[in-house]
Amino acid sequence: LSRPPHEATWDHRPPLAAQVVWLLLLPLDRLTTHQVLMRQQLLEGTPEIQQAVKELTAFRELLHVRDTTGLEPWLSMAEASTVPEIRSLAAGVRRDQSAVQAALDYEWSSGRVEGLITKIKLVKRQMFGRGSLDLLKHRVMAAS
Numbered sequence: 001l002s003r004p005p006h007e008a009t010w011d012h013r014p015p016l017a018a019q020v021v022w023l024l025l026l027p028l029d030r031l032t033t034h035q036v037l038m039r040q041q042l043l044e045g046t047p048e049i050q051q052a053v054k055e056l057t058a059f060r061e062l063l064h065v066r067d068t069t070g071l072e073p074w075l076s077m078a079e080a081s082t083v084p085e086i087r088s089l090a091a092g093v094r095r096d097q098s099a100v101q102a103a104l105d106y107e108w109s110s111g112r113v114e115g116l117i118t119k120i121k122l123v124k125r126q127m128f129g130r131g132s133l134d135l136l137k138h139r140v141m142a143a144s
Contacts (some may be wrong), residue, residue: 025060048082052083052085055078055081055086056086059074062074070103071093071100073144123136124140
């Protein structure tokens with residue numbers, strides 16, 4: 001089977017920056033053979049990208065396993081990175097270090113509450129300029 005003429009391939013033009021980021025950060029088992037080869041070419045051609053992927057993977061692993069003691073060592077390593085974007089990420093995490101540390105330390109999450117707030121805001125936007133407060137209350141309760 002051949003590709004449709006409108007489907008862009010990386011053989012004809014370079015990938016977009018967002019495509020490259022996903023290609024580098026997705027687990028290898030989720031990539032096609034062609035994507036794995038492209039990823040290897042990117043990593044072999046740019047030591048700075050190799051370093052950034054290594055440091056981001058370490059941060060992802062820290063969050064995934066909820067390593068409560070690993071944040072400070074990762075921040076120290078990231079702040080000394082040769083990659084400016086990693087240093088910028090570290091500075092942002094450092095500004096919110098207490099919140100990031102709390103996310104690692106505690107089991108609970110506010111994700112469900114945030115989702116409900118988003119749903120309520122959606123209903124409110126849909127009703128803008130229509131109905132009364134009672135109707136809004138009824139629609140919010142029906143959406144929950």
